[in-house]
Amino acid sequence: MKKILLLGSGELGKEFVIAAQRLGQTVVACDKYAGAPAMQVADAFEVFDMLDGDALAAAVAKHRPDVIVPEIEAIRTERLYDFERAGVQVAPSARAVNFTMNRKAIRDLAAKELGLKTARYFYATSFEELQQAAEKIGFPCVVKPLMSSSGKGQSVVKAPEELEQAWRYGCEGSRGDIRELIVEEFIRFDSEITLLTVTQKNGPTLFCPPIGHVQKGGDYRESFQSPEIAPEHLAEAQRMAAAVTEALTGAGLWGVEFFLSHDNGVYFSELSPRPHDTGMVTLAGTQNLNEFELHLRAVLGIPIPAITFERLGASAVILSPVATQTPHYEGVEEAVADDPRTDIRIFGKPVARVNRRMGVVVGYEPLGSDLDALRDRVKAAAAKVKVTE
Ligand SMILES: Nc1ncnc2c1ncn2[C@@H]1O[C@H](COP(=O)(O)OP(=O)(O)OP(=O)(O)O)[C@@H](O)[C@H]1O
Ligand SMILES: NCC(=O)N[C@@H]1O[C@H](COP(=O)([O-])[O-])[C@@H](O)[C@H]1O
């Protein structure tokens, strides 16, 4: 049995810990606040800022884990190389986690080294550089901090006069100590997908059926598995996902994000070297193993003979409209009352902020059913749940 140090303890970590507990593993859940979702189900927990390299090293020295499993991006990832050299397994690998925590490293690797198709992009370290970059890209363009997730600090800029606001918003939403933004060409995609990809220690790379999703303000609102996509688009996405995960090295589940355009084909966007929020749809039992079970098996080297697609699924998020130290949930009973194939997860975050994701509704139907109707049903159920003070 292995001891796992989980770096980040949100909703994704919570489901990962549940999967690990079911296989008898020991998990120490870490995050910068107490009472985080994954801590509620772990064997032990530590509260510290994972961007603090010394605090991170102290937690590793104290618990002597066999495996470190990052769950968020805000980690002093350079230190992971030291732990890996000292014999601790890092999932999927220190290189993968270090490259993906900063958009610059992963974007340059994908676009320049691997030659994958991405939106055109430039970097900016000052407002003047941002203006020059936006002029070259044209409008609209997308401005994002190099280090952020869930759409924090991200804006679509429609005209030059909006750039100053985008610069300020981007710097404010920037995590860690880097003050640099990326400016991207705005891709008019027809749809976007996450391709959950599994790399194994001993075994071939496996792909889950693609997950379609809808984002607002750079944050996921609903996801569904599996949308109809052109076979050549799927093949191209799988080729790119295999190339980028191979270059990053290691074993685990990855969420590889793509934009699909009827006219322009497939664009690589970014990837998470860990379970993906849109992949929470797999909690609806869409596959033989959900994304958390797949990550665990791949990390521990437990065989995954195949990933099978069992049912259509949809997920819709529950966001808090209020900031409160004492979140309450109304409408849970109503949300699940009418449909036996609808279920809900309340993450148990101790505190609510405006637009913080507090729960998710998942639902399923047999393969071959109407996916749009399923999405509507799941969204309607999620809308019945209200986070209140
Ligand atoms: N260049 C672009 N053109 C059009 N839309 C974009 C572009 N970049 C991002 N978006 C939209 O914003 C969403 C979030 O962007 P991105 O994945 O880069 O941000 P993020 O903060 O890393 O999100 P997360 O951490 O949740 O994956 C995308 O899924 C897409 O809907
Ligand atoms: N897109 C990344 C993502 O969804 N990450 C998930 O959200 C948590 C942070 O939530 P919080 O901001 O509400 O604390 C993370 O810990 C992870 O589970």
Ligand SMILES: [Mg+2]
């Ligand atoms: Mg993303």
